Amino acid sequence: MSHSPRITCEIDENQIATVRLNRADKLNAIDMAMFKAINQITTELKNNKSVRAVIVKANGSDFCSGLDVKSLLTNRKDALKLLFKWWPTLPNAAQRFSIGWRDVPCPVIFAIHGRCWGGGLQLVSGGDFRIASPDANFSIMEAKWGLIPDMGGALAFRELMRQDHTMEMAMTAKVIDCETAKDYGLVTKIATDPYASAYELALECINRSPDVLAANKKLYHRTWWASQGKALGLETWYQIKVAIGKNRAIAARRERKPEEKPSYVARQFK
Structure with missing residues (x-):
């Protein structure tokens, strides 16, 4: 498995891969290097037939604070690279960041703590399960910057949430707590140690x-x-x-x- 300054990936003796967001000093904010690293690792995991389950977690105080707005919105070239697509119905690089996890042919479990905002929320929505700590909070943050969620949210949110809850979050950029997120369908389970709970679920799955x-x-x-x-x-x-x-x-x-x-x-x- 490849490593980059933005993420790490380790596969243990149970063939469970643990991917860690590794930009703790920036609250794991998503910049171009993070987009590239995630898209590369999903491709590698998709093609690795020995991997039985994947857990995604984050280093530092927060899972992901969203886009690194200063980095991406001031660099038009990078923004165009993320949005460009050869055909309207095909995912671009920004959308693959989230929906790429769907193509990994094994359970993908996100272990979430702290802030999970904007692009971070769209990222975890691409997984199969989301286990969050009680302190976790969530936001579709894009409206704060005059944008709409465009990283696969139109696909993931409709499967997880009611339309009115999705539109309320997307229009207001409000922050919701973990219990509300679970009620909305964004969170599968709440656990004091989300990674341990995710690993337990992974072990249950790989028994099959x-x-x-x-x-x-x-x-x-x-x-x-x-x-x-x-x-x-x-x-x-x-x-x-x-x-x-x-x-x-x-x-x-x-x-x-x-x-x-x-x-x-x-x-x-x-």
Whole structure:
């Protein structure tokens, strides 16, 4: 795994990757180097078949205070690089910062503490689970700078929150506490030690076949807002792909003979 001044990534003996935002002196504010580092690591994790789960946390007092406005808004060249896209419906570099986590074919869990504002909130909304400490607070901060959320928020927020809650946060740039965020659907669970809780969830997930994890993630991302026909079709197709894989038989043996607990092979589902 690559390292940069902005993030680190370590994979442990359980094949759980821990990604850390590493700009504590700037409250992990997002600059061009942070965009590049996150987009690179999501690509690497997507292609690493041995990784079973990913946890994203942050060093310092806050998870992420949002965009480094001074850095990005005063450099038009960098701003254009983030917004540029070859085709309107394809994600640009700013949007990949959030939705790129959807393409990582294993559970992605964000462990959040302190401020999670603006681009930081859009970043965590791209994950599968969000576990936050009681002191965490959240804001769609872009309106403060005369902007709208444009890093995949239009996709993620509609899946997590009611429309009126989303619009209220986006229009006012208000800060909400952790309990309110959980009520809104932004937070999966509140825990005093979000990383420990995230790791516990990761261990629960990796007890199952990596193909099952990848198939479930892809199925629900592709069908949550799809037509009935597409949802049922993909459900059947993915079930066939999972059923004929080696890990299906290994999962059955693990259930029949838990004392043996054979290891899964590397992920085969695509």
